[in-house]
Amino acid sequence: MRTDFDPVAMSRNEFYKLLTAVVVPRPIAWVSTYDPYRDSANLAPHSFFTISSVEPPVVQFTSVGRKDSLRNIEDTGEFVVNFAPEHLFEQINATATDFPRGVSEFDAVGVEPEPGLRVKPPRVADSPVALECELHSTLRLGDSTVVFGRVVHAAVSEDVIVDGHPEVTRLRPLTRLGKDEWGTLGEVREISRIRYADWEGGGAAGSSRHSG
Structure with missing residues (x-):
């Protein structure tokens, strides 16, 4: 037996809560951008995030509503996807606070920035991976905007590389689940x-392997 849910009969928030509870776990794009009008950097987590293309390398995240991240990307054409590791859990959550436009989450939360190599927005210094992106395109879908970014540079900490490849047990990714729930590796x-x-x-x- 199943319980049926009709999106037409439900409110937007009710069905949003259902979708985010069952489309799990979701990787987190910790997106840093630059506001050229206020000369400030923005940092916010977005959990509607994935790879779009390999050649050219393109990643995508969805801005639900018109967030500062989206506005800054439209103004500058650049952003950085910073990896969201387990040990920065509280800082990542804190950067989701609805600070007024022009307030830098780097400063408010105490996240150390570092310069990007190919783009203006700063990277998160303590994040093990930074994907520097130039805006490829955007797609408006209902109340949301999908942002596609061409990866022009990737910077990976040597601490998480094993035999030339990022090792997931060293990366320790955070994921988003439903409600206020988060997932670890x-x-x-x-x-x-x-x-x-x-x-x-x-x-x-055939045989399978697993590790804890």
Whole structure:
């Protein structure tokens, strides 16, 4: 038996709470931007975030409503997606506060900035990964705007690299869940994809690995 939910019969916030409870876990884009009119930097978490394209490398996040991040990106054409690690949990949450426009979350929350290499907005110094982006395009959908950014530079801390590749157990990503819930890494499982040529040969019964 299932419970049915009709988005037409529900309020916007009611169905938003349902969607964010079942589309989980969601990675967090900790987006830094620059306000050229107030000469200040903005920093805010956005949990509607993913990769859009590999060639060219494009990432996307959704601004629900017209947030300062979106306005600044429209004005400058640049932003940085900073990785959201577990140890910065409280600072990431604090940067979601609705500070007045022109108040820098870097200053208000006490987040240390560092200069970007290819873009004007600063990076988060303590974040292990920064994806510097130039605006590719935006797409308006209802009350939200999807922002597509072409990655022009990636900076990764050597502390999280193992054999030349970022290691997830060192990155320790935070994710967003429903309500006020957040997720941490937990158990990591590994399994290889099955080639069709191996399908009838018992590939589906192959071994899997996991680590805690």
